Amino acid sequence: MSDSKAMTEAELIERFQSRIDDEQKIEPKDWMPEGYRKNLIRQISQHAHSEVIGMQPEGNWITRAPTLRRKAILLAKVQDEGGHGLYLYSAAETLGVSREELIAALQSGEAKYASIFNYPTLTWADIGAIGWLVDGAAIVNQVSLQRTSYGPYARGMVRICKEESFHQRQGYEIMLALSRGNEAQRAMAQDSINRFWWPSLMMFGPHDAESAHSGQSMKWKIKRQSNDELRQKFVDQTVKQVEVLDMTLPDPDLKWNEGRGHYDFGEIDWEEFKRSMSGGGPCSRQRVAHHVKAHEEGAWVREALRAYQKKQKSQADKAAA
Amino acid sequence: MTRIAIENPVEMYAVRLGDDALVLGHRLSEWSSNAPFLEEDLALSNVALDYIGRARMFYTYAGQLRNDGTTEDDYAYLRDCRDYYNLLIHELPRGDFAFSMARQYLVDVFNLAYLAELQQSRDESLAAIAGKAVKESTYHLRRSNDWIMRLGQGTRESLRRLQDAVVELWGFTPELFAMDALEIDLLAQGIAVDRAALRDSWDRQVRATLEAAGVTMPEPDWQVDGGRQGVHTEHLGHLLGELQFVQRAYPGLEW
Ligand SMILES: [Fe+2]
Ligand SMILES: [Fe+2]
Numbered sequence: 001m002s003d004s005k006a007m008t009e010a011e012l013i014e015r016f017q018s019r020i021d022d023e024q025k026i027e028p029k030d031w032m033p034e035g036y037r038k039n040l041i042r043q044i045s046q047h048a049h050s051e052v053i054g055m056q057p058e059g060n061w062i063t064r065a066p067t068l069r070r071k072a073i074l075l076a077k078v079q080d081e082g083g084h085g086l087y088l089y090s091a092a093e094t095l096g097v098s099r100e101e102l103i104a105a106l107q108s109g110e111a112k113y114a115s116i117f118n119y120p121t122l123t124w125a126d127i128g129a130i131g132w133l134v135d136g137a138a139i140v141n142q143v144s145l146q147r148t149s150y151g152p153y154a155r156g157m158v159r160i161c162k163e164e165s166f167h168q169r170q171g172y173e174i175m176l177a178l179s180r181g182n183e184a185q186r187a188m189a190q191d192s193i194n195r196f197w198w199p200s201l202m203m204f205g206p207h208d209a210e211s212a213h214s215g216q217s218m219k220w221k222i223k224r225q226s227n228d229e230l231r232q233k234f235v236d237q238t239v240k241q242v243e244v245l246d247m248t249l250p251d252p253d254l255k256w257n258e259g260r261g262h263y264d265f266g267e268i269d270w271e272e273f274k275r276s277m278s279g280g281g282p283c284s285r286q287r288v289a290h291h292v293k294a295h296e297e298g299a300w301v302r303e304a305l306r307a308y309q310k311k312q313k314s315q316a317d318k319a320a321a
Numbered sequence: 322m323t324r325i326a327i328e329n330p331v332e333m334y335a336v337r338l339g340d341d342a343l344v345l346g347h348r349l350s351e352w353s354s355n356a357p358f359l360e361e362d363l364a365l366s367n368v369a370l371d372y373i374g375r376a377r378m379f380y381t382y383a384g385q386l387r388n389d390g391t392t393e394d395d396y397a398y399l400r401d402c403r404d405y406y407n408l409l410i411h412e413l414p415r416g417d418f419a420f421s422m423a424r425q426y427l428v429d430v431f432n433l434a435y436l437a438e439l440q441q442s443r444d445e446s447l448a449a450i451a452g453k454a455v456k457e458s459t460y461h462l463r464r465s466n467d468w469i470m471r472l473g474q475g476t477r478e479s480l481r482r483l484q485d486a487v488v489e490l491w492g493f494t495p496e497l498f499a500m501d502a503l504e505i506d507l508l509a510q511g512i513a514v515d516r517a518a519l520r521d522s523w524d525r526q527v528r529a530t531l532e533a534a535g536v537t538m539p540e541p542d543w544q545v546d547g548g549r550q551g552v553h554t555e556h557l558g559h560l561l562g563e564l565q566f567v568q569r570a571y572p573g574l575e576w
Pocket of ligand 1: 051080081084160164
């Protein structure tokens with residue numbers, strides 16, 4: 001914008017907000033308030049890290065998947081999640097932060113990722129439960145984010161959502177197979193639901209009233225729907241799916257509320273949520289340590305690649321001279 | 322569990338090729354979340370997926386030849402070490418990135434030539450599988466060839482690691498070219514590929530690339546084989562222990 005220097009900060013903010021109100025997408029070269037940029041970097045990078053760290057609990061079963069078909073589907077799914085991480089890192093980079101900085105923030109614990117990935121995958125059923133519940137919760141959130149105000153993030157979400165619905169289907173299909181299996185398989189599936197249900201609800205974040213960034217994010221249309229609205233939507237859609245499995249959700253307070261037209265459900269253990277978010281989940285230390293280890297073990301490869309590219313470039317320059 | 326006894330030579334041939342693909346695909350899949358950077362993580366998974374897909378096609382065809390309901394999963398999950406017939410190079414642990422890439426390069430050069438020949442097989446099913454796989458291997462080789470040059474001409478450390486990897490792998494390469502009675506017989510029928518005949522051009526190409534990358538070629542003073550007879554390295558048993566865990570712990574179920 002050539003006239004941006006002539007405008008005062010207040011005028012710029014006003015014009016920015018009116019573009020947002022008008023449902024225009026904000027693009028990387030557009031003027032934006034520093035708070036908007038920071039808020040977006042926080043949210044997009046947290047999202048990217050979740051995709052990447054999420055590869056670990058699911059990757060934990062790639063070498064043990066029970067059939068070749070399941071193995072191929074799981075490997076492709078985990079690969080997709082890595083791809084989502086890549087799109088999102090690229091979207092974050094358009095805001096002037098480098099991938100190295102983002103990774104450093106993940107490894108130092110300064111940047112967060114979805115706390116659900118701090119729970120262990122102990123049985124094959126956990127791969128079903130994660131695909132179904134965790135990707136299911138992610139879709140509810142991401143569908144809403146397709147309308148987020150920042151262009152690169154919104155477009156990334158459109159691409160990602162297409163793959164997520166496939167992920168959810170394959171997860172549910174695993175659960176369905178187990179639900180039709182023998183007693184041990186059914187018990188395995190129910191145990192997974194019991195362990196992953198509450199953490200799935202936590203994925204939507206704190207209640208709207210307690211959410212530190214929510215108000216401003218809604219005003220800037222970074223977020224389009226509140227945490228509680230999205231969580232409710234997820235609960236409503238999931239209850240029906242559990243019934244098809246002929247299994248139960250571990251919540252005695254869960255019941256249909258005719259007046260609201262929604263399911264009521266119990267209170268999340270917010271102490272556990274906080275603990276898990278701040279590095280106290282059962283696998284928190286393991287997840288970050290694994291990322292650090294792979295990154296450090298790969299340092300010599302990245303260095304070799306840089307050195308090779310530099311040599312190639314200087315040879316090309318010499319040839320051109 | 323009843324052992325899957327394989328008497329039909331074509332079935333055995335398909336199972337051998339399936340075992341090569343599955344075991345290497347499994348090793349490649351171990352790189353998920355472990356690669357030096359995210360793009361490479363995804364690329365390694367791609368290659369792994371190609372190999373696992375290849376294994377599924379070979380096993381499925383083998384099962385069809387039996388015509389008794391034997392599935393791809395029966396071959397993969399219900400055979401013990403002594404009934405696996407992959408060539409040993411495929412089962413070696415993934416090692417560092419240089420080891421995995423050097424193995425991939427050696428195997429990619431071989432597979433590209435092998436599959437091109439297998440496309441001419443008089444067995445139409447094998448020829449069709451080869452036709453699909455040869456395209457994948459063309460892409461795999463482009464990648465692994467690039468990595469050999471990058472590692473060889475990158476840093477002193479990357480060259481050292483590449484050199485060490487080639488030395489460790491070298492004694493496992495002669496087995497790629499070993500023909501036995503079964504394959505000689507299938508070759509005479511126009512079904513199997515003459516692996517021995519691929520050796521010279523493989524050797525020339527591999528030496529030229531590795532030397533261009535700065536690797537000193539090892540002396541061929543040792544070699545290990547036995548995969549086709551089910552005599553493996555100790556690593557395969559552990560790989561199968563992991564691969565087959567669910568099917569062994571909960572036998573006979575649908576997943
Ligand atoms: Fe994802
Ligand atoms: Fe997903």
